[in-house]
Amino acid sequence: MKIGFIGAGNMATAIASGIVARGVVQGSEVVVHDVHAAGAQALAERLGATVAPSNEALVDTVDVVVLAIKPQVIPTALPPLAAALAESGALLVSIAAGTSLARLEQLLGDGGAELPVVRVMPNVNAMVGAGMAAVAGNKAASAEQVATVVDLFRAVGDAIELPESSFSTFTAIAGSAPAYAYLFIDALARGALKAGMPKAMATRIAAQTVLGSAQMVLESDDAPWVLIDKVCSPGGTTIAGLMALEDGGFVSTVVDGVQATIDRDRELGAGS
Numbered sequence: 061m062k063i064g065f066i067g068a069g070n071m072a073t074a075i076a077s078g079i080v081a082r083g084v085v086q087g088s089e090v091v092v093h094d095v096h097a098a099g100a101q102a103l104a105e106r107l108g109a110t111v112a113p114s115n116e117a118l119v120d121t122v123d124v125v126v127l128a129i130k131p132q133v134i135p136t137a138l139p140p141l142a143a144a145l146a147e148s149g150a151l152l153v154s155i156a157a158g159t160s161l162a163r164l165e166q167l168l169g170d171g172g173a174e175l176p177v178v179r180v181m182p183n184v185n186a187m188v189g190a191g192m193a194a195v196a197g198n199k200a201a202s203a204e205q206v207a208t209v210v211d212l213f214r215a216v217g218d219a220i221e222l223p224e225s226s227f228s229t230f231t232a233i234a235g236s237a238p239a240y241a242y243l244f245i246d247a248l249a250r251g252a253l254k255a256g257m258p259k260a261m262a263t264r265i266a267a268q269t270v271l272g273s274a275q276m277v278l279e280s281d282d283a284p285w286v287l288i289d290k291v292c293s294p295g296g297t298t299i300a301g302l303m304a305l306e307d308g309g310f311v312s313t314v315v316d317g318v319q320a321t322i323d324r325d326r327e328l329g330a331g332s
C-alpha cells in the first residue's frame with residue numbers, strides 16, 4: 061500500500077513516523093507534499109520517503125491520501141484534487157478537526173459523494189505508537205476501506221469506528237487531550253520544582269506515573285473512582301492533596317475544558 065501525506069507538519073510527521081517505525085509500510089511506500097518544500101524534504105529524508113512535486117501528482121501515485129492540513133485551508137486545497145482522486149480511485153482520509161464528511165464531499169464537487177472518503181480524528185501520540193483514533197467513512201467508502209484505515213491507526217495505538225456525531229466529543233478527550241495530559245504532567249513537575257526537585261527529574265517521574273495510571277485504568281476491572289479510593293489512606297497524604305485539588309475546582313475545570321474543545325470543534329465545522 062502506498063500512502064501519501066498532503067501537509068508534512070505535526071500530524072503527518074507523527075502518523076508517518078509511527079507507521080514506518082512499526083513496519084506497517086516501508087518508508088519507500090510513503091509520499092509527501094507540503095507547500096513548504098523544506099518541510100516535506102526533511103520528513104521524506106527521515107523516513108526514506110519520496111517528495112511529490114504537487115498534491116495532484118501525489119494523488120496519482122498512491123492508494124491512500126491523508127489530508128494532513130489545517131481545516132482552514134481545506135476549502136482551497138481540496139477542490140483541485142477532485143479529478144485526480146476520481147481518476148486514481150485513491151482513498152481520501154481527512155484528519156482535520158471539525159470538517160465533516162458532508163463538507164469534504166461538497167468540496168470535491170459534483171460526484172464528491174461517490175468518492176470514498178474516510179474521516180479520522182487521531183492524536184499526536186501516534187508518533188510513539190500510543191495514539192488513539194476515531195474513524196468514520198462516507199457512504200461510498202466500503203467496509204473494507206474503513207477497516208483498512210482502522211488497522212492503519214491501530215498499528216500506531218488504538219482506533220475505533222465511531223459515528224461522526226461523536227467526533228467533537230472524541231476530539232476533546234483524544235485529539236486535543238494529549239495537550240491537556242502534558243499540561244497535567246508539567247503541573248505535577250512544577251509542584252515538585254517548587255519543592256526543590258530538578259524539573260527534568262520531576263517531569264520523568266510524573267510522566268511515568270501518569271503512564272502507569274493510564275495502564276491501570278485500562279487493565280483493571282475497577283472504575284477510576286475505585287482506584288482513587290485504593291490510593292487514599294485514611295488521614296494520609298493523598299486525600300489531603302485531593303481535597304486541595306477539589307478546592308481549586310480541578311474536576312469542573314477539566315469538564316469546562318472538554319466543553320470548550322467541543323464548542324470550538326463545532327465552530328470550526330460551522331465556519332469551514
Ligand SMILES: NC(=O)C1=CN([C@@H]2O[C@H](COP(=O)(O)OP(=O)(O)OC[C@H]3O[C@@H](n4cnc5c(N)ncnc54)[C@H](OP(=O)(O)O)[C@@H]3O)[C@@H](O)[C@H]2O)C=CC1
Pocket residue numbers: 066067068069070071072093094095096099115127128129130131133137155156157181182183184235236
Ligand atoms: N496537531 C494535532 O495534534 C492534531 C491535528 N489534527 C488535525 O490535523 C491537521 C494537521 O494539523 P497539524 O499537523 O498540526 O498542522 P501543521 O500546520 O503542523 O501541518 C500542516 C502543514 O501543511 C502545510 N500546508 C498548508 N496548505 C497546504 C497545501 N495546500 N498543500 C500541502 N501542504 C499544505 C502547512 O503549511 P502552513 O503552515 O503554511 O499552512 C503545514 O506545513 C489539522 O487539520 C488538524 O485539525 C488532528 C488531530 C491532532
Ligand SMILES: O=C(O)[C@@H]1CCC=N1
Pocket residue numbers: 157231235236
Ligand atoms: O488543536 C486542534 O485544532 C487540533 C485538532 C485536535 C488537536 N489539534
